[in-house]
Amino acid sequence: MIEIKNLTKIYGEAEKASGQTVALQNVNLSIEKGDVFGIIGMSGAGKSTLLRCLCMLETPTQGQILLNGQFLGALQGEARRAAHRQMGVVFQGYHLLMQKNVEQNIAFPLTLVPHNKADVQARVQELLQLVGLTDKAKAYPSQLSGGQKQRVALARALATNPAVLLCDEPTSALDSLTTKSVLALLKDINQNLGVTIVIITHEIAVVKSICNKVAVIDESQFVEVGSKKEIFENPKSDITKLLLGKGGSTNE
Amino acid sequence: MNEFLAKFGPILLKGTLDTLYMTFVSTFFAYLLGLPCGVLLTTTKKGGIHPAPRFNAIFGWFINIMRSLPFLILMIFIIPATRFIVGKAIGATAGIVPLVVAAVPFIARMVETSLEEVDHGVIEAARCMGATNLQIIMRALLVESIPSLLRGLSISTITILGYTAITGTIGAGGLGDIAYRFGYQRYETNVMYATIVLLIVLVSAIQAFCNLLARRADKRNR
Numbered sequence: 001m002i003e004i005k006n007l008t009k010i011y012g013e014a015e016k017a018s019g020q021t022v023a024l025q026n027v028n029l030s031i032e033k034g035d036v037f038g039i040i041g042m043s044g045a046g047k048s049t050l051l052r053c054l055c056m057l058e059t060p061t062q063g064q065i066l067l068n069g070q071f072l073g074a075l076q077g078e079a080r081r082a083a084h085r086q087m088g089v090v091f092q093g094y095h096l097l098m099q100k101n102v103e104q105n106i107a108f109p110l111t112l113v114p115h116n117k118a119d120v121q122a123r124v125q126e127l128l129q130l131v132g133l134t135d136k137a138k139a140y141p142s143q144l145s146g147g148q149k150q151r152v153a154l155a156r157a158l159a160t161n162p163a164v165l166l167c168d169e170p171t172s173a174l175d176s177l178t179t180k181s182v183l184a185l186l187k188d189i190n191q192n193l194g195v196t197i198v199i200i201t202h203e204i205a206v207v208k209s210i211c212n213k214v215a216v217i218d219e220s221q222f223v224e225v226g227s228k229k230e231i232f233e234n235p236k237s238d239i240t241k242l243l244l245g246k247g248g249s250t251n252e
Numbered sequence: 253m254n255e256f257l258a259k260f261g262p263i264l265l266k267g268t269l270d271t272l273y274m275t276f277v278s279t280f281f282a283y284l285l286g287l288p289c290g291v292l293l294t295t296t297k298k299g300g301i302h303p304a305p306r307f308n309a310i311f312g313w314f315i316n317i318m319r320s321l322p323f324l325i326l327m328i329f330i331i332p333a334t335r336f337i338v339g340k341a342i343g344a345t346a347g348i349v350p351l352v353v354a355a356v357p358f359i360a361r362m363v364e365t366s367l368e369e370v371d372h373g374v375i376e377a378a379r380c381m382g383a384t385n386l387q388i389i390m391r392a393l394l395v396e397s398i399p400s401l402l403r404g405l406s407i408s409t410i411t412i413l414g415y416t417a418i419t420g421t422i423g424a425g426g427l428g429d430i431a432y433r434f435g436y437q438r439y440e441t442n443v444m445y446a447t448i449v450l451l452i453v454l455v456s457a458i459q460a461f462c463n464l465l466a467r468r469a470d471k472r473n474r
Contacts (some may be wrong), residue, residue, distance in 0.1 A: 055380050084382035095377035099471050102333050108391070109381035140471040160381070 001196050002031040002054070002165065007063035009049050022047035025220040031213075033163075036197045036238050038228075039210035040204065040243060047200045051168045054198065055089045068163065071161045085109070088157030088195075092169035094149040096141040102128070102152050103137045109159045127155040131185060144203070147178035154185065164196040165189065171206060179211065183210050204243050208232070216240045260443055262431060265310040268450055270344045275413045278348045282412065283405075286434035289315070289356060290363025291389055301375060301385050301393075318357040325420055326354055331422075345426025351415055354466050359408050366400035399470035406462030410455050427451055 009024040023046045024231055031037045041047045054060040054065060065072045067083060075083050096105050105126050110120045128134045131151040150170060157165060167186070171179040172244055187210045190197050199206060207214050207228065214231045216224040216239060223237040235241045293311065296304040321329070327350040334349040335341045370393055378392040394401070417428020425449045435444025 057376055057379065081384065084380055087380070089377065089380040091373060091377060093371075093373050095371065095373040097374060097392065097396060098371075099398060099469075101471070108378070112381060112383050112387055112391075142472045156381070174334035 001033045001035070001068060002015045002029075002198070003046045003064075003066040004029040004031075004050075004054075005066070007050075007053060009046075009053055009058060009062045009067065022220050024053070024060075027220075027222060029215055029222065031051070031164075031196065031198060033196055034194060035213055036187070036199065038207035038214045039198065039200050039217060040207055040214060041217035042202060042206075042239070045217045047202075048119045048168060049208065049218050050217070051089075051166055051198070051200045055087055055166050056084065064182070066211050081112075085113075085160040086163050088154075088162040088165045090153050090157050090165065090167040090170045091239070092198070094141070094146075094153045096149060096152055098141050101140050102133060102137050103142070105141070105142065105152055105236050106155045106159055109156060117144070123159060127159060130158070130189075131155045146174050146176070147182060150174065150178075151185065154182075154189070158189065158193070162195065164198065167197065167199045169201055170199065172201070174202065179206070180209075184212055204245070216243065256442060256446075260434075261378070264427075264443075264446055264450065267425065267427040267430040267447065268454070270424075271413065271416050271428070271451075271454070272345045274344050274351060274416045274419065274424065274426055275409060278351035278355060278412050278416075279405075279409045281348070281352045282359050282408070286356045286359025287363055288410075290367065291393070292395035293360055293364040294367040294393070295385070295389065301379075301388050304422050315357040315360055318353075319361070322352075323350070323415055324421075326350060327419060327422060342423040342472065347416065347419035347422075347426070349372050351412055351419060354415060355412050358411065359404075362404040362408055363401065366397045368405050369400055370396045399466045399472075402462055402466035402469055406459050406466075409462070413451070413454060413458070414419065454472050 004027055007024055007027040010020050010022050012018055012020040014020055027046075027050065030113075039047050039050060049058060053060050056075075060073065067086060070083065072083060097108065100108070103124050107120050108122050108235060124137075125134070128137055131154055133148060133151055133155070136144065136148060141152065144152065154170075165186075170186070171182050174182060183206060186197060186199075189195050190210075197210075199211065201207065211228050214224075214226065214228050215222050216231070216237065218237070218239040224231055224235070224240050231240060232244065235244055235246065268285050288313075293308065293315070294300055295302045296308040296311070298305050298308075324378050330350055330353060337349055338345050340346050373390055374396060375388055378388045383391070416426045417431070418425070420429025421432055423429075427450055431444045431447040434440040435447075458461045
């Protein structure tokens with residue numbers, strides 16, 4: 001489904017005094033259809049950059065990303081926008097339109113292409129039901145709680161029936177109870193709609209509760225990739241042990 | 253009081269109407285041109301949705317130069333253009349041309365400031381949903397900044413209203429012209445005070461109206 005090949009991302013220009021920051025160094029990863037793939041790491045490890053490259057907000061310095069055999073880097077114009085519609089993205093900060101109500105926010109991606117109003121309306125109702133916000137259809141984001149906003153963002157990301165859902169710290173701004181319900185919803189989406197999910201997180205609990213595969217990222221590289229079982233039962237690197245709370249050397 | 257109104261009422265009424273006419277027509281045309289300029293300034297900036305740093309620098313310079321010209325000089329300088337566009341250089345309609353020319357760069361900067369306030373994440377989210385640049389501008393940037401744009405509108409309108417006093421001095425009419433002729437040239441201070449009161453009322457009304465619009469439009473604090 002998604003193939004990441006020798007991906008390197010360097011910020012900044014070599015000539016500038018501020019110098020360069022290597023965010024990702026020669027990263028390889030393969031995500032299969034139906035996976036709930038957790039990418040976990042500390043702040044600054046490069047995980048957000050990885051997601052930004054996946055959703056084409058950043059251009060890789062080197063290497064390639066393939067979505068269903070299609071090179072994302074080569075896409076321009078309409079083909080690029082079509083690829084965008086294949087990927088739903090959920091952000092930590094929700095990024096909803098604050099001046100539009102819940103319905104209008106969810107309908108937004110559907111109305112970017114020629115559409116039939118009745119179809120959009122029907123799809124929005126379907127999505128509202130899926131995320132359990134039917135009674136909030138006319139509410140504005142400022143009237144919603146964090147969990148509700150994230151549900152709206154999820155519904156919006158799923159509107160175009162994407163093949164993959166990319167989540168950047170989807171629960172980091174939520175309390176533990178709300179986190180649980182959002183994660184349950186994600187699991188439901190994966191199992192019932194067959195949407196492949198990639199979750200960027202720094203919380204091991206997120207990985208534990210819904211992922212089937214995990215990649216641990218540290219200092220711009222993957223230190224460990226495998227099934228959740230392998231990694232939880234037999235962590236090899238210090239950073240993984242640290243994240244799991246199993247000691248390891250802390251350097252602190 | 254009655255005597256005063258009988259004598260100066262018609263003049264003051266005409267002055268008020270001329271001022272309102274110049275202010276609103278100028279504001280309308282200035283936004284028609286200034287809004288796209290503001291969008292262009294924001295979107296072509298480094299990190300904008302369509303970065304074009306060289307164009308942005310040149311365009312920014314041009315805006316700054318236009319804003320640096322004192323209004324009085326600009327007004328006299330473009331009299332030939334005014335005559336060409338409206339056919340004459342005197343009267344309220346002729347006053348509109350320099351007002352628009354002076355207000356466009358000002359409004360461009362006001363709009364730029366409003367658009368800058370829009371959360372960059374929202375724009376990235378729109379991009380991730382497959383929005384074109386035009387769709388991002390029309391449906392995310394402008395929509396999200398409506399309350400701020402409306403607050404800017406009150407500032408722009410009141411600034412233009414202030415400038416109408418200066419166009420008055422070259423024969424455009426309006427309250428400023430009356431205040432100048434009667435108060436300064438003829439020592440009829442009562443007329444001047446009356447125009448000042450009228451101007452205060454106009455400014456307050458414009459401010460209150462725009463504030464109301466902005467509050468009504470803003471869905472954030474409900």
